[in-house]
Amino acid sequence: VQLVESGGGLAQPGRSLRLSCVTSGFTFENYAMHWVRQVPGKGPEWVAGITWNSGTRGYADSVKGRFTISRDHAEKSLYLQMNSLKPEDTAFYYCAKDLNSSGWSGLDCWGQGTLVTVSS
Amino acid sequence: SYILTQTPSVSVAPGQTARITCGGNNIGHKNVHWYHQKPGQAPLLVVYDDSDRPSGIPERFSGSNSGNAATLTISRVEAGDEADYYCQVWDTSSGHVVFGGGTKLTVL
Numbered sequence: 574v575q576l577v578e579s580g581g582g583l584a585q586p587g588r589s590l591r592l593s594c595v596t597s598g599f600t601f602e603n604y605a606m607h608w609v610r611q612v613p614g615k616g617p618e619w620v621a622g623i624t625w626n627s628g629t630r631g632y633a634d635s636v637k638g639r640f641t642i643s644r645d646h647a648e649k650s651l652y653l654q655m656n657s658l659k660p661e662d663t664a665f666y667y668c669a670k671d672l673n674s675s676g677w678s679g680l681d682c683w684g685q686g687t688l689v690t691v692s693s
Numbered sequence: 694s695y696i697l698t699q700t701p702s703v704s705v706a707p708g709q710t711a712r713i714t715c716g717g718n719n720i721g722h723k724n725v726h727w728y729h730q731k732p733g734q735a736p737l738l739v740v741y742d743d744s745d746r747p748s749g750i751p752e753r754f755s756g757s758n759s760g761n762a763a764t765l766t767i768s769r770v771e772a773g774d775e776a777d778y779y780c781q782v783w784d785t786s787s788g789h790v791v792f793g794g795g796t797k798l799t800v801l
């Protein structure tokens with residue numbers, strides 16, 4: 574199982590970034606997926622989750638209305654569109670696979686993370 | 694929103710047993726998952742659904758959950774177990790995934 578994130582980088586406040594996570598080694602369409610972020614030295618913070626069929630999408634209060642999670646089964650990929658970025662969005666962003674297809678459970682596979690820095 | 698509380702640090706000698714707790718209101722009614730994280734690495738799931746272990750995780754790692762506290766127990770602690778440990782639940786009321794603040798395990 575492999576999850577590989579990309580799309581991080583430096584963005585000015587108010588601008589946008591789109592993160593991607595390409596997956597392999599498992600049947601992507603059978604599992605819920607998540608984005609989790611972490612500021613170095615701090616604990617993980619859940620950002621967003623999406624069920625196997627995109628029927629349910631959940632967001633942390635801190636990003637709701639600004640971030641959008643989506644998935645493409647043909648590409649076996651997970652995405653996070655981040656708009657109206659704020660300095661407090663600065664963190665490593667991890668893509669993670671859920672144990673379940675619907676509803677949220679434990680996250681049994683994680684990518685290596687991509688760094689997002691929001692600064693002027 | 695639902696809050697998970699962890700003791701910031703736990704120290705234990707090699708070969709002894711470490712117990713890391715995660716407190717939350719009626720957490721016994723939720724499924725608790727545990728991760729360890731070493732510097733520069735992504736979190737790794739070590740226990741899920743209170744007490745199940747993913748493949749490849751040693752039997753030394755076990756979990757329990759009742760009332761207002763869940764516990765991760767690490768038996769026969771080794772130097773390689775030194776890491777940050779996080780608990781996690783799904784708060785069905787808010788629909789959010791929630792992580793605890795983490796416990797740093799130091800092996801003396």
